[in-house]
Amino acid sequence: xxxxxxxxxxxxxxxxxxxxxxxxxxxxxxxxxxxxxxxxxxxxxxxxxxxxxxxxxxxxxxxxxxxxxxxxxxxxxxxxxxxxxxxxxxxxxxxxxxxxxxxxxxxxxxxxxxxxxxxxxxxxxxxxxxxxxxxxxxxxxxxxxxxxxxxxxxxxxxxxxxxxxxxxxxxxxxxxxxxxxxxxxxxxxxxxxxxxxxxxxxxxxxxxxxxxxxxxxxxxxxxxxxxxxxxxxxxxxxxxxxxxxxxxxxxxxxxxxxxxxxxxxxxxxxxxxxxxxxxxxxxxxxxxxxxxxxxxxxxxxxxxxxxxxxxxxxxxxxxxxxxxxxxxxxxxxxxxxxxxxxxxxxxxxxxxxxxxxxxxxxxxxxxxxxxxxxxxxxxxxxxxxxxxxxxxxxxxxxx
Numbered sequence: 001x002x003x004x005x006x007x008x009x010x011x012x013x014x015x016x017x018x019x020x021x022x023x024x025x026x027x028x029x030x031x032x033x034x035x036x037x038x039x040x041x042x043x044x045x046x047x048x049x050x051x052x053x054x055x056x057x058x059x060x061x062x063x064x065x066x067x068x069x070x071x072x073x074x075x076x077x078x079x080x081x082x083x084x085x086x087x088x089x090x091x092x093x094x095x096x097x098x099x100x101x102x103x104x105x106x107x108x109x110x111x112x113x114x115x116x117x118x119x120x121x122x123x124x125x126x127x128x129x130x131x132x133x134x135x136x137x138x139x140x141x142x143x144x145x146x147x148x149x150x151x152x153x154x155x156x157x158x159x160x161x162x163x164x165x166x167x168x169x170x171x172x173x174x175x176x177x178x179x180x181x182x183x184x185x186x187x188x189x190x191x192x193x194x195x196x197x198x199x200x201x202x203x204x205x206x207x208x209x210x211x212x213x214x215x216x217x218x219x220x221x222x223x224x225x226x227x228x229x230x231x232x233x234x235x236x237x238x239x240x241x242x243x244x245x246x247x248x249x250x251x252x253x254x255x256x257x258x259x260x261x262x263x264x265x266x267x268x269x270x271x272x273x274x275x276x277x278x279x280x281x282x283x284x285x286x287x288x289x290x291x292x293x294x295x296x297x298x299x300x301x302x303x304x305x306x307x308x309x310x311x312x313x314x315x316x317x318x319x320x321x322x323x324x325x326x327x328x329x330x331x332x333x334x335x336x337x338x339x340x341x342x343x344x345x346x347x348x349x350x351x352x353x354x355x356x357x358x359x360x361x362x363x364x365x366x367x368x369x370x371x372x373x374x375x376x377x378x379x380x381x382x383x384x385x386x387x388x389x390x391x392x393x394x395x396x397x398x399x
Contacts, residue, residue, distance in 0.1 A: 001305070003170045005147070007135040009154065009162040018128050019154060019162075022072045023108035026080045029057060029069070031101045033084060050085045057081055073127035075116030083111075109155035117152050121145045124152065124164065135164050159239035175307035176262060183260065184268040184360030186319065186352050187295070189286045193256070194352035196268075196360040201256060206248045207289040214241045249291050257298040261308050267299060268363030271315040311363035323347060324357035 011019060036056055037048045057077060061069045069077065090096035118125040122144040123132040133154070137144045149166040156162050184196040192203040207214075217238045224231035260267055274293045278284040303310040321333035328344035333351075341348045 001170055001172050002150075002167060004165050004167045005137075005139060005142070006163055006165040007138055009133060009135045009164040011133055011162055012131065015126075015129055015131070015133060018072070018126075019110065019156070020108075022076055022110045022128075023156070024104070025069050025072045026076050026110050027102045027104060027108070028066070029060070029077045030080045030084060032060065033057065033081060034099060034101060037088075050081065053081045053085060054078065073112070073116050075112050075127060076110035079111040079113065105158065107155060107157055109153055111151055111153045113151055117149075119147075119149055119152070119166075126152070126154070133164065157239065157243060159236050159243050161243070173305055179263050179265050181264045182266040182268070182360065182364070183264045184356045184363060185260070186356040186359060187270070187272065187290070187292050188352055189283065189290065191352060192290060194356050196353070196356040198353050200352070203290065204248070204252055205286075205289060206245050206252070207285070210241060210245055214238070214245075217241055249289070250294070253291055253295050253298055257295060257302055261299065261302045261306055264308070266309045266311060266363070266367070267303060268311045268313060268360050269296060269299065270317070270319070270359060271312045272296075273315055309367070311367055313359055313362045313366060317358065317362055319355040319358040319362070320351055322354075322358050323349065324354050324361070
């Protein structure tokens with residue numbers, strides 16, 4: 001099993017200069033190779049592989065215009081080509097969008113393989129550097145001298161913070177003891193999550209809480225003169241405000257997902273199309289602030305790591321407007337209605353709790369049919385519950 005340890009790094013001024021030059025070279029190699037791939041495909045309809053792209057990198061370093069690419073380590077440049085090839089592979093497979101150009105204003109990073117760094121006794125030496133890179137280890141239970149990293153990634157946030165990430169091959173963790181409980185989670189905006197047990201996890205709204213300060217920093221940044229030092233300082237303040245929001249959201253998602261995985265053997269969620277949902281201009285900001293996609297990815301790797309089961313049901317399941325007691329399906333249920341009474345059984349439902357109960361019933365039916373319970377692809381892959389012409393289980397809609 002591969003895992004990573006991300007630490008704060010504190011490079012010296014000389015190391016900052018080397019790393020900044022490396023970031024610039026990585027950005028130039030990525031952008032020029034991407035433009036070369038696009039132009040060749042448009043002109044000749046030729047698909048470029050890693051071998052051709054790596055040869056193009058060698059040709060770029062041999063030109064007089066880009067001879068300064070030889071001043072930095074070649075390992076991060078080759079890794080940029082590999083990452084771009086993986087990005088195109090994911091694009092053609094339908095898992096990601098078309099690769100974009102890198103900007104000097106965003107996050108900068110460079111990845112080193114074992115031929116580009118030396119790690120001895122908890123000290124990290126990068127290529128083209130004489131002194132070790134200082135970093136702060138944040139895991140008291142793990143000895144930094146005992147790890148053997150396979151790759152090292154050095155990055156710099158837009159706010160100026162430096163980080164170093166060690167990717168290591170770790171042993172499989174101990175599986176959690178059986179909890180004897182199953183749960184379904186219905187994600188929302190008013191409440192971040194509502195479980196089938198009736199628990200409502202409030203939405204912390206991290207971005208909304210800091211919206212006024214962020215808007216003030218952005219107005220100050222917009223009033224500064226282009227290219228001035230004051231504009232750079234204002235830009236750093238905006239980046240720091242975004243970093244605080246991102247850190248608070250990530251901490252909340254980690255704590256929530258860890259608690260769910262620790263307390264339940266089976267977790268059932270919906271296959272939400274977050275990319276399509278954020279196209280709604282009214283709810284796009286609130287949905288993005290929730291971090292549903294990140295939450296699902298956390299559940300996926302944490303359940304796999306600790307021996308739990310994650311079941312993903314079809315996104316088109318009418319969970320909100322189906323009675324979980326008798327299976328009666330309403331013809332319509334607007335978003336403004338948060339509670340309703342079933343006209344068939346007379347049961348009064350909380351909209352979100354009822355949806356979570358239906359998601360749980362559908363997930364258990366998928367598991368009983370032996371379907372793929374952790375697929376992360378498109379919902380066009382129908383689950384076994386969709387193959388039943390007339391489902392008769394309680395909690396599922398009667399077709």
